[in-house]
Structures are given as structure tokens and as C-alpha cells.
Amino acid sequence: MASLVDKTAVAAAPGLRGLPFTLVLIAIGVAIFAIGRWYNNSYAFFMAYVVAQYIVLGTAWNILGGYTGYVNFGVTAFFAIGAYSTVVLHKLIPAMPLPVMILIGGSLAGLVGIGTGYLTLRLRGVFFSIATLALAVVVQTLITNWDFVGGARGAYVLRPRVAPLIGGEYVQYLFLLMLGMCVIVLATARAIERSALGYGFAAIRDDEAAAEASGVPTLRLKLIATGLSGGFMGMAGAPLPFYVTYLDPASGFSLNYAVNAIAMPLIGGTGSWLGPVIGAVLVGGLQEYLRVTISSAVNVLVAGVLMVTFVILAPQGIVGLFQKRKR
Amino acid sequence: MTALLQVSGLSKRFGGFVALDGIDLDVQPGERLGLIGPNGSGKSTLVNCICGTLHNETGSVRFADETLDGLTAHQRTRRGLARSFQLPRPFASLSLAENVRIPILYSVNARAGGHLHGAAIDERCLELLGMVGLLAKARQMPRDLTQIEMRKLELARAMAAQPKLLISDEAMAGLSHAEVDEIIALLIRLNEQGVTVIMIEHIMRAVMEFSQRLAVLVAGKKIADGPPKDIVRDPEVVKAYLGE
Numbered sequence: 010m011a012s013l014v015d016k017t018a019v020a021a022a023p024g025l026r027g028l029p030f031t032l033v034l035i036a037i038g039v040a041i042f043a044i045g046r047w048y049n050n051s052y053a054f055f056m057a058y059v060v061a062q063y064i065v066l067g068t069a070w071n072i073l074g075g076y077t078g079y080v081n082f083g084v085t086a087f088f089a090i091g092a093y094s095t096v097v098l099h100k101l102i103p104a105m106p107l108p109v110m111i112l113i114g115g116s117l118a119g120l121v122g123i124g125t126g127y128l129t130l131r132l133r134g135v136f137f138s139i140a141t142l143a144l145a146v147v148v149q150t151l152i153t154n155w156d157f158v159g160g161a162r163g164a165y166v167l168r169p170r171v172a173p174l175i176g177g178e179y180v181q182y183l184f185l186l187m188l189g190m191c192v193i194v195l196a197t198a199r200a201i202e203r204s205a206l207g208y209g210f211a212a213i214r215d216d217e218a219a220a221e222a223s224g225v226p227t228l229r230l231k232l233i234a235t236g237l238s239g240g241f242m243g244m245a246g247a248p249l250p251f252y253v254t255y256l257d258p259a260s261g262f263s264l265n266y267a268v269n270a271i272a273m274p275l276i277g278g279t280g281s282w283l284g285p286v287i288g289a290v291l292v293g294g295l296q297e298y299l300r301v302t303i304s305s306a307v308n309v310l311v312a313g314v315l316m317v318t319f320v321i322l323a324p325q326g327i328v329g330l331f332q333k334r335k336r
Numbered sequence: 337m338t339a340l341l342q343v344s345g346l347s348k349r350f351g352g353f354v355a356l357d358g359i360d361l362d363v364q365p366g367e368r369l370g371l372i373g374p375n376g377s378g379k380s381t382l383v384n385c386i387c388g389t390l391h392n393e394t395g396s397v398r399f400a401d402e403t404l405d406g407l408t409a410h411q412r413t414r415r416g417l418a419r420s421f422q423l424p425r426p427f428a429s430l431s432l433a434e435n436v437r438i439p440i441l442y443s444v445n446a447r448a449g450g451h452l453h454g455a456a457i458d459e460r461c462l463e464l465l466g467m468v469g470l471l472a473k474a475r476q477m478p479r480d481l482t483q484i485e486m487r488k489l490e491l492a493r494a495m496a497a498q499p500k501l502l503i504s505d506e507a508m509a510g511l512s513h514a515e516v517d518e519i520i521a522l523l524i525r526l527n528e529q530g531v532t533v534i535m536i537e538h539i540m541r542a543v544m545e546f547s548q549r550l551a552v553l554v555a556g557k558k559i560a561d562g563p564p565k566d567i568v569r570d571p572e573v574v575k576a577y578l579g580e
Contacts, residue, residue, distance in 0.1 A: 215429050219421065221389070221410045223493060
């Protein structure tokens with residue numbers, strides 16, 4: 010399992026400080042959104058939403074999988090907790106604004122992350138991964154048997170026709186929120202890389218006993234990682250019911266999310282915040298292109314083949330390839 | 337003077353196997369103690385129990401007038417108890433400077449009043465590497481090191497936590513004659529700076545040269561404790577090593 014994970018250092022690379030970096034991210038986000046508005050094609054917004062969603066999911070996975078070295082196969086559990094919490098909240102309080110639902114869904118998934126972390130983090134390597142896989146099955150079974158959220162039949166969520174605040178189609182609003190989450194998640198990931206927390210995560214990834222002996226509170230740090238990672242996954246899933254308008258367990262717990270959330274950081278490079286972004290844009294974009302040109306089923310195959318190729322030929326991902334060239 | 341480390345009645349079992357049986361051991365501040373014993377006698381298990389990597393069933397460990405029982409390994413390191421590992425366990429994805437940075441961030445900076453920031457941390461990392469002669473390789477990765485350099489990195493990382501007591505677990509196994517001398521000199525230098533040192537070792541020459549006092553473990557029991565010259569003549573000890 011260790012070979013799955015990039016072993017490049019989270020080095021204190023030179024560059025922008027936290028706040029300017031976040032401002033640059035916001036500027037890029039605003040620019041992307043402005044271009045989208047000018048282009049004004051609703052398909053482009055639907056597609057860009059998916060890519061942005063995978064940037065959030067991949068980065069969230071990478072905080073636990075890449076930085077800390079714990080490979081989580083249960084991505085769908087956290088993602089679907091976010092999605093289904095929106096279904097519940099929308100049924101209970103239809104007027105609740107979506108950003109509030111995202112915060113609640115994210116917090117819920119984060120708490121589940123901390124809880125499962127507490128129960129499973131004594132497991133190492135592949136055993137932890139199996140436990141997370143089991144978590145996904147357990148959550149899916151619970152949701153499938155919960156009538157309030159539609160059970161196996163699924164639930165309909167009516168999407169408002171017009172976006173609040175910004176006007177235009179509602180999908181534009183969804184995309185804007187997802188872009189906002191990208192900024193938050195990427196700024197967090199980069200801040201972790203450059204802080205004591207990042208060094209602690211790296212120490213845990215390399216050798217837990219040695220980390221403890223060096224004074225690293227491994228359990229607490231691992232709980233921070235599972236909490237952040239699970240929380241961000243839940244946030245990524247929270248707008249999903251409004252995006253698909255019909256959510257059933259088969260689509261909410263789709264294998265695609267888990268495969269992509271793991272494949273994208275691995276392809277892009279798990280050592281840096283940039284890796285999941287490159288992976289999501291490249292693989293997400295390619296999948297979307299193939300979905301409309303060849304067939305809608307080929308996209309999982311693409312992620313799988315690319316992941317295997319990269320794990321064998323370039324285990325440190327695209328970012329790793331460039332770093333090697335620079336040296 | 338009260339002992340810096342007080343181990344009393346410490347026992348540890350692995351299933352039906354008694355690894356440690358009622359160990360009592362006191363270490364005075366500033367002392368250089370050698371801990372010897374045949375393979376499988378429980379030396380590393382004792383270290384693991386003292387450092388909190390393993391939990392002893394009975395008995396207690398007191399350190400600097402505080403009971404350590406129930407504390408995790410990282411809490412003990414923060415209180416001033418550092419160890420090196422028998423087989424070097426460097427952080428493989430971090431450079432040498434970053435390896436010694438971890439204990440500074442998580443042990444030194446976790447203590448009251450000892451905060452280092454930015455450039456002061458970088459400086460301290462290089463100082464530690466300089467102390468063990470690895471300054472030139474500060475930016476290299478652990479995989480680039482030789483065996484002895486790996487051991488030195490282990491010691492530098494243990495020292496980075498600024499411990500009161502350093503436990504060196506077979507830092508010299510497999511090293512050449514000259515390299516052993518180098519490590520002994522290093523440990524004595526640390527001791528002169530005020531760090532109490534427990535050295536676990538098989539190489540008797542090193543043990544005799546280094547230790548002010550020897551403790552001998554055999555089959556989980558402490559069978560002798562005293563000045564090195566007397567210990568090596570002790571019939572019990574001779575019997576344990578050479579048989580009858």
C-alpha cells in the first residue's frame with residue numbers, strides 16, 4: 010500500500026505566503042467564473058462543476074491518503090453523507106440556503122470522519138483501507154433502508170430555475186459554490202503542507218513509531234486528518250442533489266467517485282496540493298470529453314487505466330515528473 | 337540526590353512469555369549507564385516500556401519526579417526522554433534537516449517557554465546535524481546515507497528533542513572499530529553537556545569504555561548492577577554469557 014503513495018517531501022518550498030496565495034486562488038476562481046458567464050453555455054457549467062467537484066474530492070482524499078499515508082477507499086461514504094444531509098435538510102427546511110447546507114453536510118461528514126478515525130486508525134496499511142471500504146457499505150445500507158430520504162427508490166430535489174444572488178441558470182450558482190470550496194480546500198491543503206501539521210503528517214506517513222518517539226501526537230494528528238478529509242468530502246457532496254435533481258443510493262454511492270478521488274491525486278501527484286488539481290482537470294476533462302464523444306461508460310475505464318499506468322511508470326505523478334526534471 | 341529515572345517492579349508479558357520480570361533500575365542525573373544482556377534478555381522491551389512504546393502490566397516508571405505510567409510515547413518524549421532505535425527508522429521522505437526538525441516542532445516547541453521560530457529552527461537543525469558530522473548532507477535524503485551515518489542521524493534526531501535522558505539502543509551494531517570509537521566519543525560528548533545516557537550494547541569494548549555503571553539483564557531479570565569492573569567478574573554474569 011505504501012507504494013501507492015507518493016514519497017516526495019512536503020518541503021518548505023519558497024513561494025507566496027498563505028493570504029496572497031488565497032487571494033490569487035480567488036482571483037483565478039473569479040476569472041474562470043467570468044469567462045463562463047461570458048461564454049454562457051449551460052453544458053460548460055455542468056462540466057466545469059464536475060471537474061471542480063473532483064478537485065475538492067481529490068484534495069480531500071489527499072490530505073489523509075497523500076500527506077498522512079492512510080489510503081481511504083470509503084470516499085463515497087463521506088461524499089454521500091454530505092449529499093443526503095442536503096436531502097434531509099431540504100425536506101425539513103426548504104428555504105435553507107445551500108451554503109448553510111454545505112456547512113452542515115461537511116461538519117457531519119467531518120464528525121463521521123473523526124469517529125471512524127478513532128475506531129480504525131489503530132489499523133495500519135491495507136487493514137485501514139478495508140475498514141474504510143466497509144464503512145462505505147455500512148452507510149450505503151443505512152441510506153438504502155431509510156425511507157425518509159427515499160430509500161432505494163431515491164429522492165427528488167427540485168432545482169430552483171434561477172440562481173440566487175447572481176441570477177442566470179441555477180447550475181451557475183452550483184458551480185460558483187464549488188469554485189468557492191476549491192479555494193477553501195486548496196488554501197487549507199497548501200497551508201498544511203507548509204506548517205508543523207504537514208511535517209507531523211509526513212512523519213506519520215514515514216514511520217509512526219519514530220514519529221511518536223519524536224513527540225508527534227500521532228493519534229490526534231490522524232484524527233485531524235480524517236476529520237478534515239471527511240469534512241471536505243462531505244462538502245463536495247452536499248450540492249449533489251441540486252446538481253442531479255434525483256438522488257438514489259446507486260448514484261450517490263457510485264464507484265466513480267471513489268475511483269476518481271483516488272486516481273486523480275495519484276495521477277497528478279500526492280506530494281503537493283497541485284497534484285489533485287492537475288489530476289482532476291486532466292482526468293475529469295478527458296472523461297467528460299469521452300463521455301460525449303464515445304460512450305458514457307468508458308470514463309471509469311479511463312481513470313482505471315491511467316491510475317495503473319501512473320502507479321507503475323510514474324508513482325510520484327505528474328508533479329513528481331516535473332520535480333525530477335528540475336533536479 | 338533523587339534518581340532521574342526510577343523503574344520499580346516492572347513486568348511485561350507477551351501472552352504466556354514473561355519478557356520482563358520485576359525489574360528495578362535507578363539512573364542518577366548525569367550518569368552513563370550501560371545495559372547489557374544476551375539476545376532476547378529483554379533489553380529492548382525494557383526500553384520500549386520506559387519510553388511508552390509498550391505498556392508494562394505491573395510496576396511503574398518515574399522520571400524527573402513524575403510518574404510516567406499511562407502516558408503515551410510522545411508525552412514521554414516531551415518530558416525529556418528520548419531514544420534512538422536499534423534499526424534506524426528515519427523519516428524516509430524527508431531530508432536530513434527535516435528529520436531533525438520534527439522533534440523540534442513537536443517536542444521542544446510543545447514545552448513551556450522553549451519556542452523556536454522560522455530561522456531559529458533552521459539554525460538549530462543544522463547545529464544538530466553538525467554535532468554528528470552530517471552538516472554537509474543536510475539537504476540529502478536518508479536513502480543516500482551509509483549505515484554509520486544512519487545511526488548518527490538516529491542520535492541527532494533523538495537529541496533534537498533536547499532530552500534529559502537519552503537511551504541509545506544498540507547504536508553501534510555492525511559498525512567498524514573506528515566507527516564505534518566515533519559513536520562512543522559522540523555519546524560521551526553529549527553526556528558532558530549534561531545529558532544522562534543509557535547505552536544498550538553488545539560490543540563489550542564499547543560498553544566498558546563508556547559506562548560508569550553496568551546493569552545486566554538475563555531472561556527478563558536483572559541479575560547484576562554495579563561498577564563495570566566488578567560486573568564482568570560476577571560469576572552469575574559470566575555464567576549467563578558463557579554457560580557453565
